[in-house]
Amino acid sequence: MQVKPSGTLDEYLAPVTIEEAARALADGRASVLAGGTDLMLQAANGRTPYRGRLVNIRRIAELRGAAITGGRVRIGALTTVTDILNHAELAKAVPVLRQTADKFASNQIRNMATIGGNICNASPAGDMIIPLLALEAEVELASWDGAKIRTREVALEKFFTGPGRTVMERGELLTAVSFAVPEAGHRVRFAKSGPRPALEISTVSAAFAATCKDGVTTNVRIVLGAVAPTPIRARSAEALMEGAECSGDLAARAAKAAAGEISPIDDVRASAWYRTHLTEVFVRRLIEDVCHG
Amino acid sequence: MSATVEINFTLNGRKRQLTIDAGLSALNLLRDKLDMTGTKYACGEGECGACTILVDGLSVNSCLMYAADFDGRDIVTIEGLRSDKGFDPMQDAFVEHGAIQCGFCMPGMIMQARHLADTNKDLTYDGLKRGLEGNVCRCTGYKKVFDAVADVIGIAK
Numbered sequence: 525m526q527v528k529p530s531g532t533l534d535e536y537l538a539p540v541t542i543e544e545a546a547r548a549l550a551d552g553r554a555s556v557l558a559g560g561t562d563l564m565l566q567a568a569n570g571r572t573p574y575r576g577r578l579v580n581i582r583r584i585a586e587l588r589g590a591a592i593t594g595g596r597v598r599i600g601a602l603t604t605v606t607d608i609l610n611h612a613e614l615a616k617a618v619p620v621l622r623q624t625a626d627k628f629a630s631n632q633i634r635n636m637a638t639i640g641g642n643i644c645n646a647s648p649a650g651d652m653i654i655p656l657l658a659l660e661a662e663v664e665l666a667s668w669d670g671a672k673i674r675t676r677e678v679a680l681e682k683f684f685t686g687p688g689r690t691v692m693e694r695g696e697l698l699t700a701v702s703f704a705v706p707e708a709g710h711r712v713r714f715a716k717s718g719p720r721p722a723l724e725i726s727t728v729s730a731a732f733a734a735t736c737k738d739g740v741t742t743n744v745r746i747v748l749g750a751v752a753p754t755p756i757r758a759r760s761a762e763a764l765m766e767g768a769e770c771s772g773d774l775a776a777r778a779a780k781a782a783a784g785e786i787s788p789i790d791d792v793r794a795s796a797w798y799r800t801h802l803t804e805v806f807v808r809r810l811i812e813d814v815c816h817g
Numbered sequence: 818m819s820a821t822v823e824i825n826f827t828l829n830g831r832k833r834q835l836t837i838d839a840g841l842s843a844l845n846l847l848r849d850k851l852d853m854t855g856t857k858y859a860c861g862e863g864e865c866g867a868c869t870i871l872v873d874g875l876s877v878n879s880c881l882m883y884a885a886d887f888d889g890r891d892i893v894t895i896e897g898l899r900s901d902k903g904f905d906p907m908q909d910a911f912v913e914h915g916a917i918q919c920g921f922c923m924p925g926m927i928m929q930a931r932h933l934a935d936t937n938k939d940l941t942y943d944g945l946k947r948g949l950e951g952n953v954c955r956c957t958g959y960k961k962v963f964d965a966v967a968d969v970i971g972i973a974k
């Protein structure tokens with residue numbers, strides 16, 4: 525019953541500061557362990573072989589927790605999905621994060637799964653990623669340059685390069701994700717599909733964000749998950765809606781445009797045809813909900 | 818060569834010190850190294866909840882947790898719910914409500930129910946149903962399980 529993991533695991537470290545972790549990752553032959561809900565299975569089935577050293581970052585207190593300061597939300601990489609669900613201030617400022625967290629896996633998984641792990645796992649179906657893209661979030665990356673910590677920020681939209689692939693270099697640690705608190709009147713909603721609400725890797729997921737004022741939609745963002753190699757923004761559907769009057773068949777037209785921007789696959793969860801159909805339905809419903817609800 | 822780690826933790830109230838393989842799952846540690854087979858292995862991939870334990874008071878799937886991460890933590894398994902005074906009220910309620918059939922899912926179900934009772938002060942009946950979403954039972958149909966938990970938490974159906 526014990527599966528032999530792939531790759532080599534010849535050292536284990538549990539650093540307590542970002543600097544210690546960055547040093548432990550510096551030579552590029554280390555795997556990061558956060559909640560482990562992806563890594564444990566992926567190391568066993570060969571998708572993510574161990575790189576030699578296992579660096580458990582769960583003891584780094586400064587990586588956990590969310591705060592809102594100066595109009596920006598900053599969520600530490602180790603903040604769990606349960607932490608997000610229970611964070612009253614966050615839920616008030618950005619309800620869509622709690623809405624998404626509530627649809628995530630099961631209680632037990634939410635207690636372990638971290639937001640940083642969800643982002644770094646880079647699944648096109650990663651749920652927390654979808655609203656974060658609609659919020660135009662950026663991620664903070666830290667690494668050790670031999671003498672000190674080097675940090676850089678990357679727009680989340682530029683972060684993903686394919687399924688399980690990101691622009692992150694081997695020695696880098698994702699430390700936080702941040703975004704501006706949405707302006708008053710700007711609403712963001714999330715939807716995901718699955719035969720049942722719990723424990724469902726999304727067949728299709730979507731987020732819609734817009735400000736609908738005096739019958740006109742602005743700041744439109746449409747994000748789609750599980751329908752392309754990475755989560756995507758549906759730019760032509762966004763352009764069609766930007767500055768348009770939110771009435772008549774606008775929602776239906778934008779939804780059709782969004783469905784035209786995806787490159788879904790057939791797999792065990794759904795056919796490409798069904799994913800296209802769901803995308804259109806979800807986007808239309810989300811638009812109607814935000815603009816008329 | 819496989820890395821080993823020394824871990825110090827509390828298991829069901831008792832301090833433990835062990836040296837283990839760094840890649841070992843918490844479930845394998847409990848069942849295969851410590852012979853504590855109350856925690857069940859079923860899917861091994863986070864889908865069924867049979868392996869649920871409490872770590873620092875929060876329920877987790879032990880099949881997805883690294884045993885190395887037990888270090889410094891307080892662990893409670895189904896074996897830990899029984900004390901000199903008898904069974905936990907949650908265990909008694911499951912028996913009284915006839916909520917157990919083959920019993921295989923029950924250690925995980927009861928640990929998750931314990932977590933819900935301990936962490937959600939104003940849980941509703943629907944809320945507890947959602948709280949048990951990560952626990953699959955092939956026998957009972959869940960109704961009596963929900964009623965047992967509702968009884969312990971003191972909520973009306």
Ligand SMILES: Cc1cc2nc3c(=O)[nH]c(=O)nc-3n(C[C@H](O)[C@H](O)[C@H](O)COP(=O)(O)OP(=O)(O)OC[C@H]3O[C@@H](n4cnc5c(N)ncnc54)[C@H](O)[C@@H]3O)c2cc1C
Nearest residue numbers: 558559560561562563629638640641642644650651698863
């Ligand atoms: C049964 C089940 C149900 C699930 N349901 C859902 C669901 O509904 N929605 C969903 O989106 N996901 C789901 N998942 C997937 C998984 O739980 C999430 O992706 C989770 O957020 C991963 O976080 P983690 O902390 O457990 O990551 P880990 O497993 O610890 O890490 C994931 C990957 O990211 C890397 N990593 C983690 N943190 C960092 C960091 N700070 N810096 C650099 N690299 C890092 C690790 O090296 C690893 O490769 C499910 C998984 C299971 C097993």
Ligand code: FES
Nearest residue numbers: 860861863866880
């Ligand atoms: S054995 Fe862990 S969730 Fe099924």
Ligand code: FES
Nearest residue numbers: 919920954955956
């Ligand atoms: S009682 Fe048999 S699986 Fe639940």
